[in-house]
Amino acid sequence: MSPQLVLITGATGHIGFRVLVLALKAGYQVRASVRTEAQIKKLSNTASVKKYPGKVDFVIVKDITVPNAYREALEGVTDVIHVASPIPSAESVANGEKPSWTKVFYDPALKGTLSLLESAKQTSSVRRVIITSSVIVTGNGDGKLVDPYSVSEAPPLEAAEQIEDVFQAYAVSKIMSHQAATDFVKQNKVSFDLVRVLPGYTQGENELAENLKDLAAGSNGALLATLTGELDPNKKLMGQVLLEDVAKAHVLALDPKIEPHLTNFAIVGNNGAGIPWDELAETAERLYPEQVKAGVLKPVKGQQDLSWPVDVSSSEKALGFKFAGGEEMVKSLVGQYLALAVR
Numbered sequence: 001m002s003p004q005l006v007l008i009t010g011a012t013g014h015i016g017f018r019v020l021v022l023a024l025k026a027g028y029q030v031r032a033s034v035r036t037e038a039q040i041k042k043l044s045n046t047a048s049v050k051k052y053p054g055k056v057d058f059v060i061v062k063d064i065t066v067p068n069a070y071r072e073a074l075e076g077v078t079d080v081i082h083v084a085s086p087i088p089s090a091e092s093v094a095n096g097e098k099p100s101w102t103k104v105f106y107d108p109a110l111k112g113t114l115s116l117l118e119s120a121k122q123t124s125s126v127r128r129v130i131i132t133s134s135v136i137v138t139g140n141g142d143g144k145l146v147d148p149y150s151v152s153e154a155p156p157l158e159a160a161e162q163i164e165d166v167f168q169a170y171a172v173s174k175i176m177s178h179q180a181a182t183d184f185v186k187q188n189k190v191s192f193d194l195v196r197v198l199p200g201y202t203q204g205e206n207e208l209a210e211n212l213k214d215l216a217a218g219s220n221g222a223l224l225a226t227l228t229g230e231l232d233p234n235k236k237l238m239g240q241v242l243l244e245d246v247a248k249a250h251v252l253a254l255d256p257k258i259e260p261h262l263t264n265f266a267i268v269g270n271n272g273a274g275i276p277w278d279e280l281a282e283t284a285e286r287l288y289p290e291q292v293k294a295g296v297l298k299p300v301k302g303q304q305d306l307s308w309p310v311d312v313s314s315s316e317k318a319l320g321f322k323f324a325g326g327e328e329m330v331k332s333l334v335g336q337y338l339a340l341a342v343r
Helices: 014-025 037-044 101-121 157-161 166-187 212-216 220-227 243-252 277-287 289-293 313-319 326-341
Strands: 005-009 029-034 056-060 079-082 128-132 193-199 201-203 240-242 263-267
Touching: 005 014, 014 029, 014 243, 029 037, 037 056, 079 101, 101 128, 101 157, 101 166, 128 166, 157 166, 166 193, 193 243, 201 220, 201 243, 201 326, 212 220, 212 326, 220 277, 220 326, 240 243, 240 326, 243 263, 243 313, 243 326, 263 313, 277 289, 277 326
Parallel strands: 005 029, 005 079, 029 056, 079 128, 128 193, 193 263, 201 240
Antiparallel strands: none
């Protein structure tokens, strides 16, 4: 049994919950931060968490943006996996109008990260902090292979607020928080290592999804759209990665022997290239011919791709496993989709 106590933020999300489950499976004692009592009840009642009685406790952090929001949550904690950060959703743009990106994305991403790091700085037991970043901090999707340490620069806040596109605003929030974390550990005397996990477009079964709407929320919506007949009129980001690989990378990164301070782990499937969306449609046709014939699945082709290849060679070598390809992603998501579709 591991003596480590791991604080996991964002455990109610797609990635965060799977990180929680795999951390429990690996033998860690876990503390999960949530915003409400209702979220504690929901997580506690999941089949995966019920398997580990006494191995997880919960702490409520209502506002992650306030200074030292995590001070009490970090008491006795040895390691942190900070997943909590806003993601694009239908609610991101209320009534079709552009909201304040500072309120929706920039403050939660930036202030939430800095609040955590400041609290960790004041907690002597913390020895490693792992932050969920994103491959979108590494470039602009021009199809050229990017290095996981080649981080873009965020525009000034005033210019960032004028951005029209929700995904671009989200990308800027990830760049802001990534760079702020780097600056923090370089400018402050800290006793912990900082490691970043840079997932691609995460696809896979979501145990917390209770219906098809839940399942399509977040990044899963991209693959489900391809499998149910919806073409995006714009180029759609590739860089897909299996949820299980993303969560596994976070948990493996807890081992201080794997990689040192300021390591960036880029996690993208198919050798870092991602998969053309039409290829994923063809995979669904091959794997689920009966469901396609019945019209339950309607794989669509003709989607334009936005290529974002990332060099994952150092990440795969350090973590000790190859990241999955498109077939695993389709199987993971379609299996749950079909189960929910008949409810």
